[in-house]
Amino acid sequence: MSALSSTYALIRKDILSELRTRYALNALLMFVVTTVATILFALRSDQPTPTVLSGMYWVVIFFTAMSGLSRVFVSEEERGTTMTLQLVASPSVVYFGKLLFNVALTLSLTLAVTLLYTIVFSTSFTIQTPSIFAVTVLLGSLGFASAATIIAAIVAKANTRGTLYPVLAFPVLIVLLMTVMNATTKALDGEEFGAAMGDFQILLGYIFAMTGGSYLLFDFVWKD
């Protein structure tokens, strides 16, 4: 189906562009390293509790995402290629292409932070229930990307002061953040998989509602 191949081609374009310019990857990497380092200095030798750890984990993800996930739309707008894309791709192709790119970016981010945490907080960051952790990270990334993408599309059209993106994104992401932090704490505490079912239901609901709503609204944002 040509919509699928178009979407794939768009994602491929964005990945190739990212590899060439490293626009977002650099920012992301720097952010992760500096925030984790800051946390380390703040804690000194104190070992954080699971609740604090899971909170910190998602704080790092949130701020790093805020510095990188708007790239998909802001870079097109800044360089004037929005019109070019509008000529070659339908709005749905653009929406899903950009969304999937952000999903991939967020998942890579969570992988990087998880690895970093396991190394840096080796004694306290022990995931006792890996199944909860894995599902939480997956659903959390999907939810993050779906909210972040539509808001990136909105912000790209504004006279962007850099701070507008987090200001708009935070209220929309709070529900997601609270839920994933809750679930991650359960994973670190070693609770049973079933204990996080409620959290997973919320996450799934959030993903569906946010993706569906964004898809329907995207046309209004994308087309002048």
Next chain:
Amino acid sequence: MIDVSLTVAGITKSFSRRAIFRDISFSLHGGDSLAITGRNGSGKSTLVKILCDVLTPTAGAVQYAIDGKNVSMESAKDQLGMVSPYLQLYDEFSGLENLELLSRIRSNNFPIDERSSEFLKLVGLWDRRKDMVRTYSSGMKQRLKYAFALLHRPLVLILDEPTSNLDAEGVDVVKSVVENQKSSGILVVATNDAMEARWCGQELQLGDQAQAELKR
């Protein structure tokens, strides 16, 4: 010649309630050519964007038809080529890569390599095809825009300021493109230049007070 038509009815565009133009209507068929003229700021580029479905009009409708049947704007885009000063290509990619990537996103059916070499040669960029667009001069970027616009052999070609940044050679290429398009489809040219306006059979003049006059 394939039966293609572009019908525009009652197009009005306002920004913050100031009307740029009001109630524009015209109809073009295969073989027709229209020049959109008017002073700077009269809305030529705005009208061009509306024809390409890149901008929504405040009122009115644009309808394309192929083989006598109306087609949606989505499908019409596959038959539309546009060159404009507002159009930008990706400067982190080479000229050839731009054509290939954009063609894939458009999901074109033809072999990209053949087509891109044909048009890169036509616009005189074949030697520089592997250089990053970042390194291109403004004239070269304009030529690449033509290659991009013509790659899928569009039935409708819309040119906004067709010869901007081009040298004499480039202008000759444009003239041949224009002649070719007039015999195979619809051509729309938005321009300030009287000579360029005369390439076309009809003229739509956009005035200061948001009026529009269809001449010839």
Next chain:
Amino acid sequence: MKFVKYGSIILITFVIIAGLAIPLSPSPQGWLQFPVIPALEEKARNIFFHVPVAWTTVVAFLVALFYGYRYLRSRDINDDIKSVSSAGLGLLFCVLATITGALWAKFNWGSFWNWDPRETSIFVLLLIYGAYFALRSALESEEKRATLSAVYSIVAGITVPFFIFVMPRMMAGLHPGAKGDPEGAGPVVQFDMSPNMLLVFLLSLLGFTLLYVWLFNIRVRMAKLEYERNPHHS
């Protein structure tokens, strides 16, 4: 409109007087005595003010959302005017709700803020309003401003059911009626109040709603006049 104006003035005045003046007694007799609710006592009076104000801010948000949606369909700037007018009022009432809530929290539980689910919800609503206006101020074109703020309000609106209904159930909270609430603050929350308290409460709800309608009406008329005065204002 006259009914709305006079209605809101009369009702709110009545509620202020009745809410604050009617004494509490352990075994209330007749209409002029309120029962004592364990753990809340005098502080229960807050319900006449805090809850209606919080209710109004939610109503204002829903109205802003509705007109935002209408704008997306109609592209009529009047819908956007109504949306932003309601949002402005919503912001005002949200600030009031947060303040009355924080005061209650201080007197009841010792500190102004505790991040229990309902407190967090009103805070998030405050952030949404703030973000809405921040977005509007970053957009110069009238059409873009109207379109994008409508879209944002809908996107934010999608998350509202989640934090209003789901969160309090998932977490224990301080608010009367949340999971883990000791003893009997139940009557306040389940609206299982004595009839005279219920009456004052409902009248307050109505009074504040009417106040909102009145203010909304004024704001919309003012905005329209300003708009007509500056035909080309962006």
